[in-house]
Amino acid sequence: MKKYAVKIEKLVKEKLKEKPKKKKEKESKGFMARKEKVEDTKEFNTDMADIVAQHIVAIRKKRMELKG
């Protein structure tokens, strides 16, 4: 249990340090423009620790906002 808590805390700290990635929007015009791919399948995150860490990050950010 303690190892898991430590692992989660490490993941949360890593995620908090990460800066949000900006997506570059390339405008493609013309008849040679690539067509947007329609994704049929979604990628599911199977790492449960990662999912929990993501949710913890969201709550921690709210806590940080409360504290200012």
Add this chain to the structure above:
Amino acid sequence: MSQLQFDPSMLQAPIPGQSLTKEPGNYPWEVPPELSTIEDVIEYYTERLLDANADDAILICLDGGISVEKMAEFITTSGTMNGRHSLDLAFLVDPYVRELIKYVADSANADYIESYSDLEKEKQVPYRQIRSLIKEMHKQQPEETVENIKEEKEEMPKQKGLMAKLKKEN
């Protein structure tokens, strides 16, 4: 010869296999859990703990001195007992529940104990500090030497009357 006495309380214990005589599925832990994915369990606890009624109960418990660690453990374990999710998911979701409790406490500006073990560690004064403090105390107080004690004894008033102690002559 002393005879072994029979303990009547032994008869009150369940007979081996007694639990199997009842129809299965009567208890929540005999039925498959309602929630089976981590996302569902997270959503469930988010709704439950951020509810206004639960909010009050959490704050009362925190003010009563229950640590966040223990409270999260109670909540997740009771979720398993009530058949909401499996014990595995209870362990997995435990850090998230802790974070939610801390969020509730912070939103109400309430103080809380994270865990009892951490609290004990904080209370523990390192030996180095105690040692230096004792040394300082010794420096401030005059040393009680044998001569000082003898002088104090001599200064004591002489006892008079019938019940006075007799002086021993060497």
